Amino acid sequence: xxxxxxxxxxxxxxxxxxxxxxxxxxxxxxxxxxxxxxxxxxxxxxxxxxxxxxxxxxxxxxxxxxxxxxxxxxxxxxxxxxxxxxxxxxxxxxxxxxxxxxxxxxxxxxxxxxxxxxxxxxxxxxxxxxxxxxxxxxxxxxxxxxxxxxxxxxxxxxxxxxxxxxxxxxxxxxxxxxxxxxxxxxxxxxxxxxxxxxxxxxxxxxxxxxxxxxxxxxxxxxxxxxxxxxxxxxxxxxxxxxxxxxxxxxxxxxxxxxxxxxxxxxxxxxxxxxxxxxxxxxxxxxxxxxxxxxxxxxxxxxxxxxxxxxxxxxxxxxxxxxxxxxxxxxxxxxxx
Amino acid sequence: xxxxxxxxxxxxxxxxxxxxxxxxxxxxxxxxxxxxxxxxxxxxxxxxxxxxxxxxxxxxxxxxxxxxxxxxxxxxxxxxxxxxxxxxxxxxxxxxxxxxxxxxxxxxxxxxxxxxxxxxxxxxxxxxxxxxxxxxxxxxxxxxxxxxxxxxxxxxxxxxxxxxxxxxxxxxxxxxxxxxxxxxxxxxxxxxxxxxxxxxxxxxxxxxxxxxxxxxxxxxxxxxxxxxxxxxxxxxxxxxxxxxxxxxxxxxxxxxxxxxxxxxxxxxxxxxxxxxxxxxxxxxxxxxxxxxxxxxxxxxxxxxxxxxxxxxxxxxxxxxxxxxxxxxxxxxxxxx
Numbered sequence: 299x300x301x302x303x304x305x306x307x308x309x310x311x312x313x314x315x316x317x318x319x320x321x322x323x324x325x326x327x328x329x330x331x332x333x334x335x336x337x338x339x340x341x342x343x344x345x346x347x348x349x350x351x352x353x354x355x356x357x358x359x360x361x362x363x364x365x366x367x368x369x370x371x372x373x374x375x376x377x378x379x380x381x382x383x384x385x386x387x388x389x390x391x392x393x394x395x396x397x398x399x400x401x402x403x404x405x406x407x408x409x410x411x412x413x414x415x416x417x418x419x420x421x422x423x424x425x426x427x428x429x430x431x432x433x434x435x436x437x438x439x440x441x442x443x444x445x446x447x448x449x450x451x452x453x454x455x456x457x458x459x460x461x462x463x464x465x466x467x468x469x470x471x472x473x474x475x476x477x478x479x480x481x482x483x484x485x486x487x488x489x490x491x492x493x494x495x496x497x498x499x500x501x502x503x504x505x506x507x508x509x510x511x512x513x514x515x516x517x518x519x520x521x522x523x524x525x526x527x528x529x530x531x532x533x534x535x536x537x538x539x540x541x542x543x544x545x546x547x548x549x550x551x552x553x554x555x556x557x558x559x560x561x562x563x564x565x566x567x568x569x570x571x572x573x574x575x576x577x578x579x580x581x582x583x584x585x586x587x588x589x590x591x592x593x594x595x596x597x598x599x600x601x602x603x604x605x606x607x608x609x610x611x612x613x614x615x616x617x618x619x620x621x622x623x624x625x626x627x628x629x630x631x632x633x634x
Numbered sequence: 635x636x637x638x639x640x641x642x643x644x645x646x647x648x649x650x651x652x653x654x655x656x657x658x659x660x661x662x663x664x665x666x667x668x669x670x671x672x673x674x675x676x677x678x679x680x681x682x683x684x685x686x687x688x689x690x691x692x693x694x695x696x697x698x699x700x701x702x703x704x705x706x707x708x709x710x711x712x713x714x715x716x717x718x719x720x721x722x723x724x725x726x727x728x729x730x731x732x733x734x735x736x737x738x739x740x741x742x743x744x745x746x747x748x749x750x751x752x753x754x755x756x757x758x759x760x761x762x763x764x765x766x767x768x769x770x771x772x773x774x775x776x777x778x779x780x781x782x783x784x785x786x787x788x789x790x791x792x793x794x795x796x797x798x799x800x801x802x803x804x805x806x807x808x809x810x811x812x813x814x815x816x817x818x819x820x821x822x823x824x825x826x827x828x829x830x831x832x833x834x835x836x837x838x839x840x841x842x843x844x845x846x847x848x849x850x851x852x853x854x855x856x857x858x859x860x861x862x863x864x865x866x867x868x869x870x871x872x873x874x875x876x877x878x879x880x881x882x883x884x885x886x887x888x889x890x891x892x893x894x895x896x897x898x899x900x901x902x903x904x905x906x907x908x909x910x911x912x913x914x915x916x917x918x919x920x921x922x923x924x925x926x927x928x929x930x931x932x933x934x935x936x937x938x939x940x941x942x943x944x945x946x947x948x949x950x951x952x953x954x955x956x957x958x959x960x961x962x963x964x965x966x967x968x969x970x
Binding site for chain 2: 398399431432433434437473474475524525527528530622623625626627629634
């Protein structure tokens, strides 16, 4: 078990800190960091809030969404947010990258220090997933579980395919729309295994623990009871979503079926172990492993150094226009 | 054939007029109206632009979206925008009330003078249509054809049901999202006939004439060729959309089939004739028939009086928050 260490500030100070400046100047930060002498341990069931800091210009290549912890310190959403929101109840933290019904392919950037969310780029252009009729954008809040990793050197026995070098993906099926950068406690219900261009790509299906249906949903079969058609739509969504871009249909392990909750929990724990290996290994990796909370990691940095990384990102700017083209419906899913 | 008369101002004056004040003060208006001595006739193929004026507070009961003509004069979108955008080619003006993928039930208010767009209210609450899985909000840009009316005293021979006292509705299926209040030239392709709580409620299916598919789509059968599944989705959408509110499924004339383009054009012309009757009749009606362009109508008013109506509406205010409840998916459409 790893130990997470974090600086803690009185709430009154943090309130004025955030209300006066969400993007903390280094001078302000240094002043505050003097105060942060109280050091506490993360508990695996602590409810934490993670304010975001948007940098650059929305809808452009330089846009970044950074994270702070509730003490105002810059953190990595990949490495510094604990996987477990409530270990006893198997609730996990999910970092929302893409709110439901939106199209921009936003993701935790594995290669940049502090792993801010940014928009994926394909062939030099900002990437938007196409709307495949009858669907509009992503049909769930989509994101990742922190402190998980699908190791590209690890062959998953059940699929025979290597990992895709990503944190594990989550489709959150609750009724709320969660804004980008929200950290939501979710309850896993099942998992699909996409073989995306030859790589194992797990898609955990989970529900916000505060959703009115969360108490009624305890395993994969409950999804069909309360949301009939959603599992099939999810499978079809992943099967066809790259077809409008000229790519073939995606394939699935297990014939596209979603595995049950127990299986899902074991997949999450496996990918958590692969992350532990990643964050502590001294072997070269294209992954940016800079973190502020994993004190035993060779890549642990001080809060001051983390703040410098955030501040070196692009200044905030006006949002760019987005083409109407992203609203096109593509008729690639067979209708019957 | 009716004659439409309108005030016309030089473009240079109109440019500064709109850039300095979209909501024209009465004093400004009077000064400008002195200049507007040049009187011209509307042509049925003139391309017009219709700036909107938003009043009140968005997402509240007092929000209104008024219209001006390209000369800056307040008009009614129900009575003063010509039905025909290009009579020779059977292109019609559509007033967009509800942009695709939104939920707020916005509509031309038939009962208020100048017929601004406002949000419908049911049981004292602002109305949002429910999302019926797999659909998100309205699945087309939704609106109405101006200068049409489904007379509640007129029994449609083909349906045996009376009109619903509305302008005729349009589902625009092009790829663009048109903001509320946009006036779009559309090409009708077909028409479905909903029997909505016992009333004839035509739903014209049309496409923006500037859409890349518009040239390839000339009749109802072309919809299935280019947008397979959209007609069925449209029928299902209308059949089930009130079910989450506890109402029964809607019924259809013609077993839910969409009639062809020729039939559609005849329905549009019929409803145009019913509007001509409405706008010229001196019989009582709950419809607000105030207009500025139909000079032969008993309800024609001066531009100054129209401006006073607009100015008597609520002052602009901040948008209210909208509940996350509107994002819920309701699983009422049978999946197979």
